Amino acid sequence: MAEPIRVKELDPTLREEVAGLLKGYDFSNCLTCGMCTAGCKYSDLVEDNDPRKFIRKVALGLREEVENDPFVWNCNMCERCTVECPMGVNIAAITRAFRGKTAMPPGHLQHIADDHINTGNQMAVEQIDYDETLEWLEEELQKELNDPNYKIPIDKPDADFMFGFNAREIKHYPHELQTILHVFYAAKANYTLSSKRWDATNICLFTGKNDEFCEISRPLFEEVERLNAKELIVTECGHAFRSSRVFKRTYWQGKDFPVRHIVELYADWIKEGRLKLDKSKNPLPVTMHDPCNTVRKEGVYEPQRYVIKHVVEDYREMNPDGKYNICCGAGGGALAVAATKQQRMTKAKPKVDQLIATGAKIGCIPCHNCIDQFNDMNKFYKLGMKMHHLSTLIENALVPDDAPEAPAAE
Structure with missing residues (x-):
């Protein structure tokens, strides 16, 4: 039998306090219907992962119990529950609000935030290492492109866009940045990288500490303003894209400019004929994951599908997809x-x-955070698949300018 709830344990001020932390999200319309739990794929898989129980504790004012509820950190904040909620209650926002009240987040979360604040990027990459990595990539691309005059544009004013990426593309996976820069070259892009602030990620999207969230993202936006770029393009990282969009909507008061995901840019270039592609170069069956931060939360669904259908021969959709996708x-x-x-x-x-x-042999994962998870699950469940970013599949399909057109599919 469940423990009785004692009236003296209820704190009627909790609802108002949480409402003040949510900045526009309303949870007072909760019907206690349980559709959130029905929508959560993990409520039956993991203990203390039931969103309905959590929000009822908040609504009742069980302050001590809810502040120590494992759900706060078990929740993946994927918003799959909100998709099913008839009243649109955003439980991920409530979760984030309670995370922000935690003095020391678990694991490495606070360490990552501190490194970003102190060094300008989440992996504490020093300036000399950043500069030398770009110099090395420039040399590699000069050889790959057979263009000894190729230069990575750094601090170029008035570019069409500034490119914000993930520190892992400098510290651990520079070949991924090389792939992206190759695609930029093929499209004859007018862009720039910043010499100062280039990491678009912001771990405080997950810790809920809004002051640190602003301290991390603001310098990146100030670089876009300083260089007078027309827009900020964010790499294949749902977390970086989402945090940049949230900062732009909620906190940024400087120059107005669009923040777009790189897949949106790729789709534009294909439509404009700026990328010459031969999808027969990617013959294996491919499926694609919809990152929660990109698709469900920010609504970017069609561009990556437009792109992938132009770069692979056999595309297979997962079910469900789009905003109903599984985290x-x-x-x-x-x-x-x-x-x-x-x-x-x-x-x-x-x-x-x-x-x-x-039945796909390749998983296309347009998100850095997600692809690390997919690589882990690939090994753990012995799937024998290959996991690639969308940029890699585009690079595979690129056709040199002087090559003949690929025959049209019948």
Whole structure:
């Protein structure tokens, strides 16, 4: 039998306090219908992962219980529950508000935030290492492109866009940045990188600490303003894209400019004929994951599908897709909380089932956070698949300018 709720344990001020933290999100319309739990793929897989129980504790004013509820950090903040909610209650926003009240977030989350504030990027890459990595990439691209005059544009004023990326593309996976810059070259893009602030990620999207969130994102936006770029293009990272969009909508008061995901730019270039592609170069069956921060939360769904259908021969959709997609299980900063590795693999099972059902040999994962989870689940569940970003598939399909046109598909 459940423990009785005692009236003296209820704090009627909690609702108002949480409402003040949510900045526009309203949870007072909750009907206690349980559709949030029905929509959550993890409520039956992981203990203390029931959104209905959590929001009822908030509504009742069970302050001590809710502030110590494991749900706060178990939740992946994927908003799959909100899609099913008839009243549109955003439980992820409530979760984030309670995270912001936590003095020391679990795992490496606070360490990542501190590094970003102190060094300008989440992985504490020093300026000399950043500069030398770009110099090395420039040399590699000169050889790859057979263009000894190729230069990576840095601090170029009045460019069409400034490119914001992920520190992992400098510290651990520079070949991924090389791939993107190759695609930029093929499209004859007028862009720039910043010499100062280039990391578009912001771990405080997950810790809920709004003052630190602003301290991390503001310098990136100030660089766009300083260089007078027409827009900010964010790399294949749902977390970086979402945090940049949130900062722009909620906090930025400087020059107005669009913030777009790189897949939107790729789609434009294909429509304009700026990328010459031969999808027969990607003959294996491919499926694509919809990152929660990109698709469900920010509504970018069609551009990546337009792109992938132009770069692979055999595209297979997962079901469900779009805003109803299943989170990979690593959202909400779970990758930085080491204790959740087994939990992440448990939560990965619904996505694994989706992958297997498609029969695809390649998973296209347009998100840095998600692809790390997919690589882990690939090994854990012995799927034998290849996992690639969309940029890699585009680069594979590129045709040199002097090559003949590929025959049209019949």
